[in-house]
Amino acid sequence: MARIAFIQFTMIDNLGPMILTAELKKHGHEAEIVIAPEERGYQRRLRANPPDILAFSCTTGAHLIALKEIARLKPAFPNAIIVMGGPHPTYFPEVIEEPGVDVICRGDGEEAMVDLACAVDSGSDYTHIENLWVKRDGEVFENPLRPLNQDLDTIAFPDREFYRRYRSVRIYPSKLFIASRGCPFECSFCFNHSLKKMYQGKGRYVRHRSPENVVEEVAKVKSEWKSLKTPYFADDSFLLDRKWVAEFADIYRKRIDMPFLCQIRADQVDEEIVRIIKSAGCHLVSLGVESGNDFLREKVLGKTVTREQIKRAAEILKKHGILFRTYNMLCLPGETLDMALETVSINVKIGTDCPWASIVQPYPRTQLGEYVVEHGLLDPDFDLTKMSASFFKGSLFDLPEKKEIENLQKLFYAAVKWRIPPRLLRCIVKLPHNPLFEAIFGITYLFNTARAYRMPLWFTAWRAFEMRKLYTEN
Numbered sequence: 135m136a137r138i139a140f141i142q143f144t145m146i147d148n149l150g151p152m153i154l155t156a157e158l159k160k161h162g163h164e165a166e167i168v169i170a171p172e173e174r175g176y177q178r179r180l181r182a183n184p185p186d187i188l189a190f191s192c193t194t195g196a197h198l199i200a201l202k203e204i205a206r207l208k209p210a211f212p213n214a215i216i217v218m219g220g221p222h223p224t225y226f227p228e229v230i231e232e233p234g235v236d237v238i239c240r241g242d243g244e245e246a247m248v249d250l251a252c253a254v255d256s257g258s259d260y261t262h263i264e265n266l267w268v269k270r271d272g273e274v275f276e277n278p279l280r281p282l283n284q285d286l287d288t289i290a291f292p293d294r295e296f297y298r299r300y301r302s303v304r305i306y307p308s309k310l311f312i313a314s315r316g317c318p319f320e321c322s323f324c325f326n327h328s329l330k331k332m333y334q335g336k337g338r339y340v341r342h343r344s345p346e347n348v349v350e351e352v353a354k355v356k357s358e359w360k361s362l363k364t365p366y367f368a369d370d371s372f373l374l375d376r377k378w379v380a381e382f383a384d385i386y387r388k389r390i391d392m393p394f395l396c397q398i399r400a401d402q403v404d405e406e407i408v409r410i411i412k413s414a415g416c417h418l419v420s421l422g423v424e425s426g427n428d429f430l431r432e433k434v435l436g437k438t439v440t441r442e443q444i445k446r447a448a449e450i451l452k453k454h455g456i457l458f459r460t461y462n463m464l465c466l467p468g469e470t471l472d473m474a475l476e477t478v479s480i481n482v483k484i485g486t487d488c489p490w491a492s493i494v495q496p497y498p499r500t501q502l503g504e505y506v507v508e509h510g511l512l513d514p515d516f517d518l519t520k521m522s523a524s525f526f527k528g529s530l531f532d533l534p535e536k537k538e539i540e541n542l543q544k545l546f547y548a549a550v551k552w553r554i555p556p557r558l559l560r561c562i563v564k565l566p567h568n569p570l571f572e573a574i575f576g577i578t579y580l581f582n583t584a585r586a587y588r589m590p591l592w593f594t595a596w597r598a599f600e601m602r603k604l605y606t607e608n
Contacts, residue, residue: 135348136164136251137164138184141176142208143199145169145302147310149368150191150220150243152292157244160290161453165252167296169303170203177210183497184211186254189247191220204234215254219243223267224332225325225499230267230274236589238267241332242315244289282337286315287347291354307363308395308587309355313348313382317370318342319350319399322436323424323494324503326370342375345382352390365394372396373407383414393417395586401439405449408454418457418586421447421532426476430466436501439479449485459488459586464533464543465529465536466494467506471560474539478559481550488586491546493529506531538563544571547578 138158140151151167158165168176190200197218204216219239223229227518230238237260239246246265253260261268264280283289297303316339317326330339352365373379373396386394396411397420411419423444425431432438451458462477481489496506506512511531523606529536541563542549584594 135163135476136186136255138166138187138189138247138251139180140165140167140189140191141170141200141203142167142191143170143203144194145171145295145300146306147292147303148191148292149292149310149312151189152294153289154189154219154243154247155294155296157248158251159293161248161252163248163255165293168245168453169297169300172300172302174208177207181210185214187217187251188214189217189219192218192222192473193220193434194226195495196221196275197222197226197457201232201234204232208234215250217247217250219247221325221388224288225328225497227267227276227595230269236269238279238346240267241329242283244283245280274517279332279336282315282333282339282341283347284337284341286341286343291351293357294359295307304591305361307361307589309359309362310368311348311352311355312368313345313372313378314340314342314369314374318374318502319371320436321439322434322505324436325497325500327501328499340374342378345385347377348382349385349389352392353560354384356390356392365390365392366587367368367394367396369397371399371402373398373402375409376407379407380410383410387414391415393588395419397421398447399439400444400447403443403450408450408456412454416456417588418459419451420459420490421463421482422461423477423486424463425466425469425473426462426478426480427473430469430473434467434505434546435463439546446481448486452485457487457586459490459582460484460486462489462491462546463494464491464546465531465533467496467509467511467531469533469539470539471542471563474535474542475556475559478542478546479556482553489547489550490582491543492528493543494531496530537567541567541571542566544575546573547582551578568596 140155142148142151155167157163170176188211192200200218208216215236216234217237217239218229218235223238224240227238227240229235243265246263246365249263250260250266253263261270261275262277264277266277268275314454316342320327335341356362393415395418396416400421422437424435424437428441448458460481462481464474464477496503496512516530528540545563548554580591583589584591
C-alpha cells in the first residue's frame with residue numbers, strides 16, 4: 135500500500151485530486167488532500183506518517199506557487215516522489231527539468247497514478263508507465279499517452295471526505311461536479327485545441343457519463359454534505375448533447391430537486407432546451423461573451439458565436455427566469471479602448487445578471503499564444519515565470535491604451551450594472567490607477583460571486599481575502 139498526499143492551493147473542491155484520491159483508495163492505497171493555505175503546519179502532520187508520493191495539480195501560472203512549495207518540501211520529505219499533474223505539465227512537460235520534480239503526469243491521470251502507486255508499493259520500476267515522464271539520475275523517460283477511457287461511469291466518484299477538515303470547503307454551499315470530458319470547439323485562447331491533437335487516434339474525445347451516474351453522485355453528496363445548496367456542473371458546455379440533457383433533467387428533477395449552475399454556449403440556446411433545464415431547477419448559467427467586438431471575438435479568439443446569438447440567448451434565459459453570468463476578456467491583442475467599451479455595451483444591452491471580466495492571459499502553445507508572438511505583441515524576454523495565477527493582474531501585451539483598459543476591467547461590473555454613460559466612463563478610466571478602483575473591483579467581485587454561487591457575503595469575502603494573501607505571498 136502506497137501513501138499519497140495531494141497538495142492544493144485553491145480553497146475549493148478540486149475535481150482532479152478528488153477523482154485521483156478516490157481511484158487510489160479503490161485500489162487499496164492511502165490518499166488524502168491538503169489545502170495548504172488553510173493548514174499552514176501540514177508538514178508536521180505529514181511527517182508523522184510520511185507519504186510515498188507528494189502530488190500537485192497545476193495550471194500555468196499557479197505552477198510557480200507549486201514549485202516554491204516543492205522546494206520547501208523536498209528537504210523535509212527526501213524519500214517522497216514529487217509528482218506534478220494537471221494542465222501545466224500536460225502542455226509544458228519540460229517542467230520535469232525543474233529541481234525537485236521527479237515525475238509529471240500528462241493528460242488523464244486516473245490509471246497512471248494508480249500504476250505509479252502500485253509500482254512504488256511493490257518496489258518495481260515505474261519509468262515506463264504511460265502518461266508519465268520520469269526523471270531519474272539526470273535522464274528523463276518520456277512515455278506516450280494511453281488511450282482515452284471511453285466509459286466514464288467506470289471512474290470512482292470524487293472523494294470529498296478530506297475536505298471536511300477545511301472550513302472553506304466544508305461550509306461552501308456549492309459543490310463541483312462534471313458530467314463529461316472533452317470539448318469539440320476551437321477557441322484560440324483555450325488549450326483544448328492542443329489536447330485534441332495530443333489524443334488524436336486514442337479514442338472518442340468528447341465523452342459523457344450516463345445521466346444516472348451523474349445524478350447518483352449528486353444524490354450521494356446531497357445526503358452526506360448538508361452544506362450543499364447548489365450543485366455546479368463545470369463541464370465546458372453542458373448543453374452539448376441535447377438528448378443527454380433531456381434525460382438528465384428528468385432524473386435530476388425527480389431525485390435531487392435542487393437549484394444548479396452550469397456553463398453553456400449562446401449558440402446552443404433555444405426555447406426548448408432552456409425549458410428543459412429550467413424544469414430541472416437550473417438557477418444560473420455562465421456563458422462566454424468574451425468580447426463585444428465581433429472581429430476580436432470571432433477572428434482573434436476563434437469564438438464562433440455571433441452577436442445575434444448572444445442577444446437571443448439572453449432574451450430566452452430572461453424569459454424563463456434563469457440568471458446568467460457572462461465571461462468577458464479585456465486587454466485582447468490589438469484591442470483599443472473603443473473596442474473594450476463595446477464589451478461593456480453588449481453586456482448592458484443583454485442585461486447581464488453577473489458580468490465578469492478578466493485580463494486575457496496569452497498562454498503559450500495555444501493558438502492565441504502563437505498569434506501574439508507572430509504579431510510581436512509580447513516582450514521578447516517573455517517566459518512562463520511572468521504568467522500570473524490570477525486573471526485580474528496587469529496585461530502582458532503592449533497596447534496603446536493598456537492602462538485605460540486595465541482600469542476598465544476593475545470597473546467592469548460597476549460599468550455594466552450601474553449603466554455608466556460611455557462618455558463618462560471613458561473619462562473615468564483615463565484617470566491614474568488608484569486604490570478606489572481596486573476597492574470598487576473588490577466590493578463588486580464579492581457581490582458578483584456571492585450572487586452567482588448563492589453564498590453568504592461574509593464567506594465570499596473571507597475566501598477572497600485568503601486567496602489574495604496566498605498570491606501576494608507567492
